[in-house]
Amino acid sequence: MTWQATALTLFPAMFPGTLGQSLAGRALERGIWSMEARDMRDYGLGRHRVVDDTPFGGGAGMVMRPDVVAAAIAGIERAGRPLVYPTPRGRPLAQADIRRYAAGPGVVVLCGRYEGVDERVLEASGAEQVSIGDYILSGGEVAATVLLDACVRLLPGVMGSGESAVEESFADGLLEYPLYTKPAQWDGRDVPEVLLSGHHAAIAKWRHAASETVTQARRPDLWAAYQARTGQDTPRIAGPRADADRLN
Numbered sequence: 706m707t708w709q710a711t712a713l714t715l716f717p718a719m720f721p722g723t724l725g726q727s728l729a730g731r732a733l734e735r736g737i738w739s740m741e742a743r744d745m746r747d748y749g750l751g752r753h754r755v756v757d758d759t760p761f762g763g764g765a766g767m768v769m770r771p772d773v774v775a776a777a778i779a780g781i782e783r784a785g786r787p788l789v790y791p792t793p794r795g796r797p798l799a800q801a802d803i804r805r806y807a808a809g810p811g812v813v814v815l816c817g818r819y820e821g822v823d824e825r826v827l828e829a830s831g832a833e834q835v836s837i838g839d840y841i842l843s844g845g846e847v848a849a850t851v852l853l854d855a856c857v858r859l860l861p862g863v864m865g866s867g868e869s870a871v872e873e874s875f876a877d878g879l880l881e882y883p884l885y886t887k888p889a890q891w892d893g894r895d896v897p898e899v900l901l902s903g904h905h906a907a908i909a910k911w912r913h914a915a916s917e918t919v920t921q922a923r924r925p926d927l928w929a930a931y932q933a934r935t936g937q938d939t940p941r942i943a944g945p946r947a948d949a950d951r952l953n
């Protein structure tokens with residue numbers, strides 16, 4: 706069964722965009738997933754196909770009209786798919802959400818423009834409001850692309866044997882350890898000795914300690930949760946590359 710992505714947007718030419726390339730693009734060509742972009746302007750009102758109006762209560766910018774957005778939503782086959790509305794006001798999008806979306810039949814993403822969408826249509830449609838981070842994009846399309854990219858890479862058959870579908874970061878609540886490849890010496894910098902040793906247990910231990918160090922330095926939120934879960938106190942020494950100063 707093809708995993709189905711639908712974007713409701715005023716800029717249908719933004720899709721598939723980057724999702725038409727590389728891993729997601731090959732999976733799209735192979736029919737593992739499908740991408741449909743519906744132009745909400747088609748549901749706009751009057752000769753000028755108006756989709757927005759000024760906010761009640763005053764303030765800057767324009768708000769997308771609930772009647773127009775509702776008609777656009779009604780115009781698609783939901784087929785059991787969740788309706789997702791990317792917005793900086795949403796709850797943080799997490800890998801657990803991505804896993805849930807990828808495991809289902811697909812998603813419908815409502816891409817807002819202007820100041821956003823009238824709250825009533827979000828309530829009425831049961832839209833899941835998600836944020837991809839604490840910054841403001843000019844519209845939902847880039848956030849939708851982020852969400853879809855993260856889903857598509859998890860679909861069965863998308864990752865070849867050469868690619869790892871393992872969610873290194875976040876799988877155990879830690880950031881991923883640093884990666885190195887050839888040459889072993891570059892620009893006066895050495896690869897950590899243990900990685901050249903062939904001792905798998907020692908390598909695994911170093912990597913885990915490096916994950917702990919980098920997580921403590923960069924993500925106090927993840928580190929606190931990890932400490933609470935594991936009782937881990939301070940990170941073990943992870944080698945000269947992992948000292949906190951170098952990580953910022």
Ligand code: ADE
Binds near residue numbers: 793837838848
């Ligand atoms: N739309 C605009 N900014 C956004 C953000 N940070 N996350 C999700 N959707 C958005």
